[in-house]
Amino acid sequence: MRWLAAGFLVSGLLLGAGAALAQTTWDMPTEYPETAIPGEGVATFARLVNERSGGRLTIRPSYDAKRGIKSAQMIAAVQKGEVAAGDAFAGALGAVDPLFGLSSLPFLATSIADARRLTDLARPVYEKKLAGFGQKILYTTPWPASGIWSKAPLDSAADLTGLSIRTYDATSTAVMDAAGAKAANLSFADAMPKVKDGSVTAVLSSGDGGAGRNLWDFLPHFTEVNYAMPISLATVNLAAYEALPADLRQVVDAAAKDTEARQWAAIRTRLDENYARMRANKVSIRADVPADVAQTLAKAGRGAIESWRRSTGADGATLLDQYDRK
Structure with missing residues (x-):
């Protein structure tokens, strides 16, 4: 069934000399605007994969819930193969399993350092839970407080x-x-x-x-x-990921790692940037x-x-x- 699900996520197939070269497109929605930090994460991940895959794998992002999928529905949408990947606010995923609500607990982690440590502690548990829904974590995104x-x-x-x-x-x-x-x-x-x-x-x-x-x-x-200081989780359908050839899986993994590093670095200046925009308005x-x-x-x-x-x-x-x- 996992491999069957992956088949529905492959957008096209071109046959080369003696070998099959798959051109795959992954839709990746988020309910947040492109200018919000999760939206920037989706855009960054898509750009990195699209640039590094040589056109063999394309991430097609969408924002503002234009696919009609909100955070609480994202795990089900990725599991069913409605989309290959997605970004979701972890607090909303508490409706799927309360453990995903950890980062949203009140006054528990209110600094970047504490939010990072809490995320790192919880990641193996999140991975185990998500594996039960046929998917894996790509990267995490911290929100400002x-x-x-x-x-x-x-x-x-x-x-x-x-x-x-x-x-x-x-x-x-x-x-x-x-x-x-x-x-x-x-x-x-x-x-x-x-x-x-x-x-x-x-x-x-x-x-x-x-x-x-x-x-x-x-x-x-x-x-x-x-x-x-809650987080968002970007996940991918495990069958779609495993259906990729090894070199493309490496591209996805590297892009996810670089996106996560970018997100946690960006949060350090995000508060000042937001406050400047807020005061200007x-x-x-x-x-x-x-x-x-x-x-x-x-x-x-x-x-x-x-x-x-x-x-x-x-x-x-x-x-x-x-x-x-x-």
Whole structure:
């Protein structure tokens, strides 16, 4: 079945003198804009493969969920061969398996160094889980720390009460609900119409995610709560990968490695770049989070982490314990 699935992903076949030369095209979507850091990762990986494969393997990227595939649906789409590869926000993949929600746990990894260490610890577990869905990791992409975009400033914990906020996974939804907000777990594609019509008045996202969607047109305040530094995962259908000749697999592996290095290097300047764009678009950025807002979110976050630990069993507990041993 794996080899059969790979067959559906091969776009064409040219016969040469005495040998078959496959020309293969892989579609690779993401729900994020090309200007967001996951979009840049997809574009980088596609460019590297396309340049290095001599035209034998072409990666065809798409952005803004134009294929109709959101992050939570990406594993299934890649597994079924609807697309050969894809980029997905790991928090949304928690709907497939809660272990994928690790990087989105509140106030666990809020620096680049901690996010990298947590990702490296979890990678073997992610690989094992993804193998069960017939795919492998190409590369990871870190997001800048998540904050709260809002229509009105968050001056105190009372402003969280009843706040209609878009969240990005089950854990962040539980945290915001516990903090008194009215949270809804929505992809960006589903959230933006509600932001525009005013039914959603706040968004949990990084400056990167918000800038990519021009959130400043509707939500001109950003509170730097440093909720989490989550990751996105780029994966490929294992059958499609294994169907490639050995030299093309080496091209894919090298391009994936170089893309991952580029993504983790880019994050180091991304925050300043995002803040510059936000200020240029009149966003009020609040770094001095009101003490009662921070305390309310931290208390809600501790409960969410314990709930995640219980839901993931031994694997989740082991990862948290390893991470705590700094």
